[in-house]
Each structure stands twice: as structure tokens, then as C-alpha cells.
Amino acid sequence: MAGTYVRVKCSDCENEQIVFGKAATTVSCAVCGTTLAVPTGGMAEIDHEIVETVEAR
Ligand SMILES: [Zn+2]
Numbered sequence: 001m002a003g004t005y006v007r008v009k010c011s012d013c014e015n016e017q018i019v020f021g022k023a024a025t026t027v028s029c030a031v032c033g034t035t036l037a038v039p040t041g042g043m044a045e046i047d048h049e050i051v052e053t054v055e056a057r
Contacts, residue, residue, distance in 0.1 A: 004021040004055055005021060005054040006046065006050045006052070007052045010029040011034075011048045013029065013034070015030065015032070017029060017030055019046065020044070021053075023037045025039060
């Protein structure tokens with residue numbers, strides 16, 4: 001159980017980016033810099049569309 005990754009679509013520029021579901025640091029969009037994920041100690045808080053969930057093996 002290495003964790004889960006999610007593909008997040010930025011609501012500002014529609015860039016899709018893979019984000020670790022339990023991100024320990026704030027994740028910003030690589031294109032426009034909008035915050036995509038905020039660490040909470042568990043699953044990161046993601047205020048954008050999650051396109052798909054990718055189970056890590
Ligand atoms: Zn963006």
C-alpha cells in the first residue's frame with residue numbers, strides 16, 4: 001500500500017496533473033501556479049476536478 005495518486009484537472013487552465021493523494025506539501029499547477037492540493041495530514045484537500053484515481057502498486 002504505497003498510496004494513491006489522483007489525476008487532477010486544474011479549474012483555471014485545464015492542465016491535468018498527477019498529484020499524490022497524501023501530498024505532504026502544497027501542490028501547485030505546473031502551468032498557471034494555482035494551488036491544486038493542500039496537505040491536511042491525511043488525504044490532501046483538492047478543490048479541483050479529479051479526473052481519475054490511480055492506485056500505486
Ligand atoms: Zn492551472
